[in-house]
Amino acid sequence: MSIADTFIKRPVLSTVCTILILLIGGICIPLLPINNLPEIAPIQVQTSSTYIGADAQTVENTVSTLVERQINGVEGMQYMTSTSGNNGTSTISTQFDPTSNRNINQVNVQNRAAIAEPTLPESVRETGLTTLGGKDKIRAKFITT
Structure with missing residues (x-):
């Protein structure tokens, strides 16, 4: 039995994991260090x-x-x-x-x-x-x- 079989048999678990990943990603986007990139254009x-x-x-x-x-x-x-x-x-x-x-x-x-x-x-x-x-x-x- 593989990990894919677990998510296929339990769609609610798949939905919960997807929502959790989206929330973590949404929280982390403002924390990305975009301002630390150097100025390269004159x-x-x-x-x-x-x-x-x-x-x-x-x-x-x-x-x-x-x-x-x-x-x-x-x-x-x-x-x-x-x-x-x-x-x-x-x-x-x-x-x-x-x-x-x-x-x-x-x-x-x-x-x-x-x-x-x-x-x-x-x-x-x-x-x-x-x-x-x-x-x-x-x-x-x-x-x-």
Whole structure:
């Protein structure tokens, strides 16, 4: 006689065992150490702006390049990418080491972008630069008047 025969002959025992296993599993799920997994994705800080009525080449030459020059070399930066669109948008993404502080990285990039702001075209200064940082999406928008 095998263990399977016991559960086949006693369906109530099978049901009780199944319910007991489900309850134990439900109690243990919140106790799993999911938070102890390491951060492996780089921290990303995005700086975006809009140059109304400009094409991609103009945005690249008059906005993206100026802001990139200032952001380049910010403490802890791994690499930077930039996108300029034909609708006048410019997005600069700066990646940082996953172990660094998200908020400090966002503030450092925002401060560097603020240095470049007086050299930007008037239309861009009116709409401002937007800096989004970390996975918490800290949003800081500054507009000079």
